[in-house]
Amino acid sequence: MAVYTEVADEDLxxxxxxxxxxxxxxxxxxxxxxxxxxxxxxTDRSNFILTLYEKRVNPTDLPFFIGLMEHLANQGLRCxxxxxxxxxxxxxxLCGRPAAIxxxxxxxxxxxxxxxxxxxxxAAMADLHLKGLSFPQRRPNSLGPKAWRPLFDLEAHxxxxxxxxxxxxxxxxLDHLEKHWPTDLPVGIIHADLFPDNVFFQGTEVSGLIDxxxxxxxxxxxxxxxxLNAWCFEDDGSFNVTKARLMxxxxxxxxxxxxxxxxxxxxxxxxxxxxxxxxxxxxxxNTPPGAFVKRKDPLEYERKLRFHAEIDGPGGYGLEYHSLAxxxx
Amino acid sequence: MAVYTEVADEDLxxxxxxxxxxxxxxxxxxxxxxxxxxxxxxTDRSNFILTLYEKRVNPTDLPFFIGLMEHLANQGLRCxxxxxxxxxxxxxxLCGRPAAIxxxxxxxxxxxxxxxxxxxxxAAMADLHLKGLSFPQRRPNSLGPKAWRPLFDLEAHxxxxxxxxxxxxxxxxLDHLEKHWPTDLPVGIIHADLFPDNVFFQGTEVSGLIDxxxxxxxxxxxxxxxxLNAWCFEDDGSFNVTKARLMxxxxxxxxxxxxxxxxxxxxxxxxxxxxxxxxxxxxxxNTPPGAFVKRKDPLEYERKLRFHAEIDGPGGYGLEYHSLAxxxx
Numbered sequence: 001m002a003v004y005t006e007v008a009d010e011d012l013x014x015x016x017x018x019x020x021x022x023x024x025x026x027x028x029x030x031x032x033x034x035x036x037x038x039x040x041x042x043t044d045r046s047n048f049i050l051t052l053y054e055k056r057v058n059p060t061d062l063p064f065f066i067g068l069m070e071h072l073a074n075q076g077l078r079c080x081x082x083x084x085x086x087x088x089x090x091x092x093x094l095c096g097r098p099a100a101i102x103x104x105x106x107x108x109x110x111x112x113x114x115x116x117x118x119x120x121x122x123a124a125m126a127d128l129h130l131k132g133l134s135f136p137q138r139r140p141n142s143l144g145p146k147a148w149r150p151l152f153d154l155e156a157h158x159x160x161x162x163x164x165x166x167x168x169x170x171x172x173x174l175d176h177l178e179k180h181w182p183t184d185l186p187v188g189i190i191h192a193d194l195f196p197d198n199v200f201f202q203g204t205e206v207s208g209l210i211d212x213x214x215x216x217x218x219x220x221x222x223x224x225x226x227x228l229n230a231w232c233f234e235d236d237g238s239f240n241v242t243k244a245r246l247m248x249x250x251x252x253x254x255x256x257x258x259x260x261x262x263x264x265x266x267x268x269x270x271x272x273x274x275x276x277x278x279x280x281x282x283x284x285x286n287t288p289p290g291a292f293v294k295r296k297d298p299l300e301y302e303r304k305l306r307f308h309a310e311i312d313g314p315g316g317y318g319l320e321y322h323s324l325a326x327x328x329x
Numbered sequence: 330m331a332v333y334t335e336v337a338d339e340d341l342x343x344x345x346x347x348x349x350x351x352x353x354x355x356x357x358x359x360x361x362x363x364x365x366x367x368x369x370x371x372t373d374r375s376n377f378i379l380t381l382y383e384k385r386v387n388p389t390d391l392p393f394f395i396g397l398m399e400h401l402a403n404q405g406l407r408c409x410x411x412x413x414x415x416x417x418x419x420x421x422x423l424c425g426r427p428a429a430i431x432x433x434x435x436x437x438x439x440x441x442x443x444x445x446x447x448x449x450x451x452a453a454m455a456d457l458h459l460k461g462l463s464f465p466q467r468r469p470n471s472l473g474p475k476a477w478r479p480l481f482d483l484e485a486h487x488x489x490x491x492x493x494x495x496x497x498x499x500x501x502x503l504d505h506l507e508k509h510w511p512t513d514l515p516v517g518i519i520h521a522d523l524f525p526d527n528v529f530f531q532g533t534e535v536s537g538l539i540d541x542x543x544x545x546x547x548x549x550x551x552x553x554x555x556x557l558n559a560w561c562f563e564d565d566g567s568f569n570v571t572k573a574r575l576m577x578x579x580x581x582x583x584x585x586x587x588x589x590x591x592x593x594x595x596x597x598x599x600x601x602x603x604x605x606x607x608x609x610x611x612x613x614x615n616t617p618p619g620a621f622v623k624r625k626d627p628l629e630y631e632r633k634l635r636f637h638a639e640i641d642g643p644g645g646y647g648l649e650y651h652s653l654a655x656x657x658x
Binding site for chain 2: 006007010029030031105
């Protein structure tokens with residue numbers, strides 16, 4: 001739930017006057033996203049999103065994010081585009097925070113994920129990966145493998161309060177990941193947070209990707225691993241092989257995976273589960289009482305992590321590389 | 330912050346198909362209001378508000394609220410209008426909750442209240458009071474004077490945890506209010522929650538009143554007393570006489586107050602401050618840690634209550650009835 005900053009109407013009108021988008025008709029805080037304050041801004045011409053960047057976003061990263069969205073939109077990817085003001089600037093200040101007006105994307109994010117959503121997602125993600133290759137800027141993944149051990153250490157002393165034995169399990173996983181993390185997979189721009197609430201659909205077709213504020217330079221297949229976690233498990237914790245197959249095969253048709261990428265999926269998915277388990281654990285233990293953010297259950301990711309840790313190879317997802325590559329899925 | 334219920338897209342499409350309003354383009358939870366789940370629903374024809382009534386609204390009251398909004402809109406008041414579906418019904422069910430699609434009102438609620446806002450509010454409130462007179466239904470004020478003592482008793486044992494001495498102060502106020510509460514003032518439909526976030530403006534002109542889910546039958550002047558509390562105090566706790574004068578004089582021009590109503594303002598304002606102090610106190614003590622509702626400070630209303638308790642009469646607000654009635658303010 002995200003409105004951390006209330007914008008006074010006179011400040012809003014002054015801000016909007018910097019753009020050639022008409023005059024303000026209404027402006028309502030949106031109860032989605034947890035990093036920034038987002039408003040649905042309606043002018044007499046159209047709808048827009050007004051984003052105020054709050055403290056969880058590093059201001060020095062903003063030119064990367066703004067530039068990336070602009071690049072991807074110019075390449076034809078359906079994603080929010082930061083608007084340029086009359087002075088050409090896409091980023092300015094409102095209520096003491098960096099702020100931007102972003103184009104409004106049509107569509108709904110799926111509250112119940114179907115196999116058809118996963119199929120459409122695979123192609124959209126591959127399209128993003130291809131279109132990101134020509135983006136010249138780089139941004140290291142600040143929540144990549146090197147960040148996991150320090151993040152764990154911060155809360156190790158009270159991790160077992162969330163579940164007895166969790167600290168030892170996580171230590172074991174971190175040891176394994178540090179030893180087996182791949183080093184030579186294809187690298188490019190990844191979204192790194194492609195959860196269902198960041199993907200809009202019209203029917204079962206992707207109509208846009210949003211929220212690029214974790215985007216970074218990393219293994220492209222790591223984005224797939226994040227999506228295996230975020231899209232292919234059912235509420236009861238079971239892994240839906242059909243969803244994984246459809247996601248992978250539609251990805252493959254747009255950007256063919258190498259055998260090395262395919263074989264790395266289990267370790268990448270194990271890493272992705274660890275990353276979200278650690279950040280959720282941290283947020284769980286550090287969200288103050290009365291904070292108006294809905295905490296996400298870290299143990300959902302402990303269960304997912306155990307699943308990935310226990311399978312033998314990508315076959316455990318019901319997938320075989322030769323049939324994937326042959327388009328037989 | 331209010332989205333308690335997530336609506337799956339297929340449920341939403343089925344629901345919207347009951348209306349002749351086009352097809353769904355987007356639907357975003359709104360981070361405003363604390364009683365219900367509100368979505369900004371965009372179809373290929375227009376914008377609407379989708380409201381799901383959560384447990385704090387008594388379902389048996391909904392026909393009153395829906396009927397009232399329809400009545401007021403028909404009378405020309407700018408307020409949300411519940412849309413009728415193809416079957417004529419304005420209230421139906423979504424995700425197991427009563428739900429309605431409501432017309433979208435333009436305007437912004439003021440984050441910083443100016444004197445000009447208060448002037449415009451006075452006339453709009455008087456207009457509401459006049460237009461409500463012809464509404465045939467009645468609804469007792471469930472948060473009126475009879476509710477205050479029982480509400481206080483619920484938390485009396487821990488009220489002093491919020492501030493030492495607060496329980497004794499409240500007991501004294503309740504004694505006074507029960508003894509001096511008026512009995513014979515003009516009665517009608519009041520909004521009963523006309524805080525700045527429920528009043529939309531375009532510039533300094535009221536463009537609409539929203540959120541009628543506390544509306545009830547009570548003294549009309551009690552609505553003014555609520556607004557004296559909600560609109561005329563500055564952040565530092567000082568009472569702004571100019572705002573009160575402008576609100577009252579513009580009210581007076583549309584619906585002249587009787588001398589009895591005018592003279593009752595201090596006791597009514599004292600009651601209104603007590604009502605909001607008590608409900609805020611209850612919410613403060615009963616909002617669970619991690620709940621994603623921003624708690625409102627009850628002590629803001631303790632300070633307002635002390636102000637009303639200490640003045641001699643309506644002159645304490647810088648107002649005199651003869652000049653008000655003569656339009657000299």
